[in-house]
Amino acid sequence: MTLLLDLSIGYLIVCTVLAMAFCTVRLLIGPRSQDRILALDTLWMCAMLLALGLGIRYGTQIHFEIAMLIALVGFVSTIALAKFLMRGEIIE
Amino acid sequence: MSGAEDLPAWAALPIAFLLVLGGSIILIGALGLMRLPNFYQRIHGPAITVTLGAGCVLLASMLYFSVQQSRPVAHEIIISVFILATAPVVAMMIMRAAVYRELRARRRKEAQGVAPSGPDKDSPQARGRPRA
Numbered sequence: 001m002t003l004l005l006d007l008s009i010g011y012l013i014v015c016t017v018l019a020m021a022f023c024t025v026r027l028l029i030g031p032r033s034q035d036r037i038l039a040l041d042t043l044w045m046c047a048m049l050l051a052l053g054l055g056i057r058y059g060t061q062i063h064f065e066i067a068m069l070i071a072l073v074g075f076v077s078t079i080a081l082a083k084f085l086m087r088g089e090i091i092e
Numbered sequence: 093m094s095g096a097e098d099l100p101a102w103a104a105l106p107i108a109f110l111l112v113l114g115g116s117i118i119l120i121g122a123l124g125l126m127r128l129p130n131f132y133q134r135i136h137g138p139a140i141t142v143t144l145g146a147g148c149v150l151l152a153s154m155l156y157f158s159v160q161q162s163r164p165v166a167h168e169i170i171i172s173v174f175i176l177a178t179a180p181v182v183a184m185m186i187m188r189a190a191v192y193r194e195l196r197a198r199r200r201k202e203a204q205g206v207a208p209s210g211p212d213k214d215s216p217q218a219r220g221r222p223r224a
């Protein structure tokens with residue numbers, strides 16, 4: 001059972017890192033700015049899931065707080081970027 | 093040092109299943125973000141990552157820590173509620189920004205190209221929100 005759990009956690013971490021690589025590709029080749037913001041938002045989400053996977057891997061609760069902070073900051077930054085893209089300014 | 097030493101089989105099997113399912117769904121969502129041809133199709137790729145992939149990983153984490161510490165650990169509900177509340181807001185903001193940008197670019201192109209045709213006939217306000 002330990003081997004099974006280790007293998008599945010390794011699979012999750014490899015998949016998340018691969019997903020982050022795909023998001024980075026879209027972030028670099030994205031033809032317009034909204035593609036880049038979408039890729040950045042997905043990159044935040046994948047980083048949060050990677051923190052959760054590392055939390056399961058190492059069995060500590062500190063990774064949960066890392067994941068929560070990543071989720072909060074990712075939401076705020078994506079909203080700010082989208083609002084800047086729409087209006088040209090963040091705080092009107 | 094793996095924390096997965098002393099978990100019974102009835103807990104390890106669903107945790108492993110949820111982790112594998114979540115990893116596959118995350119990979120599929122990112123692949124959709126990279127491969128789909130149009131922006132309005134591309135915004136549907138990360139939606140599955142945010143909802144189903146994050147849900148599977150959060151459920152697996154909740155189950156793992158509950159079994160490991162032999163008490164119900166439900167911290168992850170905070171992250172799930174936050175993500176489920178903010179994912180539509182983020183998608184809507186990005187989509188609105190994309191739509192406004194396209195309308196602005198089209199209006200600029202029309203103003204440059206066919207200026208004497210009257211921009212009030214098919215202005216972005218008239219086309220974007222048909223309120224009759």
